[in-house]
Amino acid sequence: QSALTQPASVSGSPGQSITISCTGTSSDVGGYNFVSWYQQHPGKAPKLMIYEVSHRPSGVPDRVSGSKSGNTASLTISGLQPEDEADYYCSSYTSSSTRVFGTGTKVTVL
């Protein structure tokens, strides 16, 4: 099972919007609405930001949103803030009943 493909880095200025892509196959991202996203600050455990493609857990601001088209899922952060600077990972359920993470994206707030 290969890792899902994410851009290595994305950057934006405070207040701007950024979008992170997560590309898989029809056996994972494209086959199920079971894509989730995680934020990880240095030295910390990951934090769930989005589950089931577009659902936000309580406590995650509504400027964070998720979507999916075909084999590619996306995470959008609007109104970028300094605290959004972190690593972000997508994850998907797979046809083998395993789970797979993305390669990770470093978000920099300029």
Place this chain on the structure above:
Amino acid sequence: EVQLVQSGAEVKKPGESLKISCKVSGYSFTSYWIAWVRQMPGKGLEWMGMFYPGDSESRYSPSFQGQVTISADKSISTAYLHWSSLKASDTAIYYCARPRGNRAEYFQDWGQGTLVTVSS
């Protein structure tokens, strides 16, 4: 409050065995899967596998099948990740996490991580 509290950092030599733990509280331990995730130094997250304490079912990533064993002790609400013979390439931070969802497909709660260093 749901909590997953992992055991402390370990320094081991190649060939040694190791079992790290994840003690949970705040929910019914036997009603949810528990997963393990590896993060090698400076690298991304990797799903290793998961275990269902209710019936002892386990599932492993092909990359980790046969390399580690996931188990649990229901009496003390604790999950374990075990190596019988460590390699230098096992050096990483290991997280336990509680999967949620219809297919246990997303990880809502996480432990703080256990750093395992394998060096001669």
